[in-house]
Amino acid sequence: MSIFLQQVFNGLSIGALYALVSVGLTLIFGVLEVVNFAHGQFFMLASFCAFFLSVLLPRVPYPLLILLTSIAMGIFGGLYAWLVICRLIERSWKVSLLATLATSIIMTNLAIFVWGAVPRIMTTPFIYRNFSVAGVSFNLQRVIILGVALLSFFLLQLFIQKTKPGKAMRAISQNREASSVVGIRIEKMALLTFVVGAGLCGLSGALVGPVVNIYPNMGYMLNLKAFAVVIMGGFGNVKGAVYSAFILGVAEALAAGYITTDYVDAISFGLLILVLLFMPHGLFGKKVGI
Amino acid sequence: MNGEGKGGPLRNVRFGAIGVFVAFSTLLWVLPYLVQSSYVTHILILAAMYSLLGLSADLIIGHLGFLTFGHVAFFGIGAYTLAILTTSCQVPYPFAFLAAGLLSGALSILLGVASFRLSYHSFAIGTLGFAMIAQLVARNWIALTNGPMGLVRIPKAALQIPGLGEITAKSTTANWHLIFVFLIIVVFFIRRLLRARIGRAMHAIRENETLASTLGVFPLRYKLLTLFVGAMIAGFTGAYNASFLSVVAPDMFALEWTTIMLIVVFVGGEGSVRGIILGGICVAVVPELLRMVPSLRMVLYGLILLLMIVFRPDGIEGIVQTYMQNLPFSKKGHP
Numbered sequence: 001m002s003i004f005l006q007q008v009f010n011g012l013s014i015g016a017l018y019a020l021v022s023v024g025l026t027l028i029f030g031v032l033e034v035v036n037f038a039h040g041q042f043f044m045l046a047s048f049c050a051f052f053l054s055v056l057l058p059r060v061p062y063p064l065l066i067l068l069t070s071i072a073m074g075i076f077g078g079l080y081a082w083l084v085i086c087r088l089i090e091r092s093w094k095v096s097l098l099a100t101l102a103t104s105i106i107m108t109n110l111a112i113f114v115w116g117a118v119p120r121i122m123t124t125p126f127i128y129r130n131f132s133v134a135g136v137s138f139n140l141q142r143v144i145i146l147g148v149a150l151l152s153f154f155l156l157q158l159f160i161q162k163t164k165p166g167k168a169m170r171a172i173s174q175n176r177e178a179s180s181v182v183g184i185r186i187e188k189m190a191l192l193t194f195v196v197g198a199g200l201c202g203l204s205g206a207l208v209g210p211v212v213n214i215y216p217n218m219g220y221m222l223n224l225k226a227f228a229v230v231i232m233g234g235f236g237n238v239k240g241a242v243y244s245a246f247i248l249g250v251a252e253a254l255a256a257g258y259i260t261t262d263y264v265d266a267i268s269f270g271l272l273i274l275v276l277l278f279m280p281h282g283l284f285g286k287k288v289g290i
Numbered sequence: 291m292n293g294e295g296k297g298g299p300l301r302n303v304r305f306g307a308i309g310v311f312v313a314f315s316t317l318l319w320v321l322p323y324l325v326q327s328s329y330v331t332h333i334l335i336l337a338a339m340y341s342l343l344g345l346s347a348d349l350i351i352g353h354l355g356f357l358t359f360g361h362v363a364f365f366g367i368g369a370y371t372l373a374i375l376t377t378s379c380q381v382p383y384p385f386a387f388l389a390a391g392l393l394s395g396a397l398s399i400l401l402g403v404a405s406f407r408l409s410y411h412s413f414a415i416g417t418l419g420f421a422m423i424a425q426l427v428a429r430n431w432i433a434l435t436n437g438p439m440g441l442v443r444i445p446k447a448a449l450q451i452p453g454l455g456e457i458t459a460k461s462t463t464a465n466w467h468l469i470f471v472f473l474i475i476v477v478f479f480i481r482r483l484l485r486a487r488i489g490r491a492m493h494a495i496r497e498n499e500t501l502a503s504t505l506g507v508f509p510l511r512y513k514l515l516t517l518f519v520g521a522m523i524a525g526f527t528g529a530y531n532a533s534f535l536s537v538v539a540p541d542m543f544a545l546e547w548t549t550i551m552l553i554v555v556f557v558g559g560e561g562s563v564r565g566i567i568l569g570g571i572c573v574a575v576v577p578e579l580l581r582m583v584p585s586l587r588m589v590l591y592g593l594i595l596l597l598m599i600v601f602r603p604d605g606i607e608g609i610v611q612t613y614m615q616n617l618p619f620s621k622k623g624h625p
Contacts, residue, residue: 029411035414035415087600088600093411095599095603097357097411097414099599101552101595102592102593102595102596103592103596104592105545105549105588105589105591105595106589106593106596108588109588109592112585113583113585220545224418224419224422227415227419228415228419231408231412231416235409235412262430263426263430265422266422266423266426268419269420269422269423270423272419273404273416273419276404276408276412276416277407
């Protein structure tokens with residue numbers, strides 16, 4: 001039983017990572033109808049960013065480090081949207097998809113060229129601290145990941161539902177033309193959406209960087225899984241993405257614990273195919289809305 | 291290879307076009323004897339393979355209108371089928387080659403039934419998942435595929451004729467001739483296919499699926515058929531690649547191949563046979579001219595793809611067409 005609970009906890013903390021990455025992805029799709037193929041590479045860049053910040057500024061407390069990484073990534077996302085996405089936003093979905101795919105290739109291989117393929121390890125004060133409750137050992141870093149992720153989803157939901165830019169985002173996702181008629185600047189909102197999405201990547205990079213190896217290809221598999229999560233949750237559905245990310249994380253951890261570790265990475269797509277065969281519109285129905 | 295009018299398959303081909311085609315193919319056929327460099331022949335083979343992969347992927351991307359990222363799986367499955375059949379099962383080469391294409395095609399039906407249910411974006415990602423699962427199987431099913439070590443000592447392409455003995459494509463030049471013939475067959479086959487009912491059905495589905503189905507085109511049947519044909523060509527190409535290199539490894543399913551296919555299709559110009567062949571040649575030749583570190587080469591590929599998509603979405607074919615329209619003997623009103 002305690003092994004089961006242990007695996008569930010591990011799965012939830014991995015699910016938090018999937019959720020942080022896929023929420024940005026699904027938000028960008030929901031608002032802009034852009035499938036951002038470079039999102040996993042954004043996460044990779046964020047992890048490197050957090051790593052170098054922690055090396056260069058060892059005195060900076062960890063919460064501030066998380067904040068700095070998020071801000072840096074937010075700026076990067078804004079720049080990227082300004083340089084590339086804003087030019088493509090009126091074109092067909094194929095164009096933006098291929099452009100972001102090209103971006104992901106450029107980012108991964110530039111990272112290999114600049115930083116090499118050797119994995120780096122980032123440490124925080126919390127990574128080696130464990131406490132156990134009822135036979136289940138909780139790693140403090142993983143608890144922090146889970147807590148900060150849940151907090152940020154709450155804040156994001158608040159932002160989307162209550163603030164004016166959030167309402168504008170929802171308006172664009174419902175009808176782009178009509179919202180530009182009533183005076184919403186699409187380019188501006190595209191920029192903002194990318195800032196939020198990349199900022200969430202920054203958050204996840206700083207949070208998860210310490211529990212994984214940091215290397216240029218780390219975003220690739222994560223990206224595929226984030227896509228599986230986004231499709232399972234229904235494209236553009238933020239809440240659906242969060243739930244399916246946690247489901248996937250737990251399913252993977254249980255499969256790794258009880259069946260085999262060889263095919264853990266295939267589980268997301270096996271699950272995806274199963275979901276789509278029986279529920280073609282994702283786990284949470286067709287209702288699209290961020 | 292251009293300038294065929296409407297009507298019968300070969301009836302209205304202009305003699306000039308035939309002349310150019312014959313001259314070009316003869317030149318390409320004898321090029322290895324003229325240059326006497328196996329390096330150049332290697333690049334020719336690479337260009338032909340890229341063109342074949344681009345052409346087969348373009349059936350689904352350009353003609354059917356579904357962006358697929360899973361095409362590389364059929365390339366790899368073809369290669370592994372041939373490798374396993376010829377090494378551990380000792381099947382004669384021609385049968386193994388046919389089986390490679392057919393198995394790729396059969397698996398494509400499986401993929402198609404599951405993933406044509408998806409919307410366009412999800413189709414792209416679902417097929418990518420298929421390619422990923424295929425790679426995981428190649429890497430982890432060690433009893434069958436020998437895992438990350440790959441399979442080695444795959445025999446060269448050979449044809450056993452009863453009474454005459456065996457013809458084997460041992461030299462690089464022979465391998466070039468083999469793939470060149472295959473490329474020409476595929477080009478003629480695809481051009482014929484596109485003018486037949488299936489080709490028109492594909493274009494109808496691309497333009498408006500609902501409308502096509504009201505006109506008596508059953509979309510799923512034609513989608514599966516197109517996927518089957520594309521997968522089969524990719525499977526044959528994979529089988530060829532396996533016997534040419536005499537090694538297969540899980541790398542054959544890597545994202546790099548997918549990237550190359552997409553670049554060939556989109557830099558060449560989707561939906562155009564000539565453009566894609568030009569694209570295949572470019573993708574094979576340009577990195578050789580630049581001679582750089584592999585990771586930087588991928589950066590370059592990415593940059594080319596990005597710039598081409600942003601600034602020149604109709605690809606090389608678009609550039610060629612604008613140029614051709616200004617020639618004095620060009621046919622006006624080319625579609």
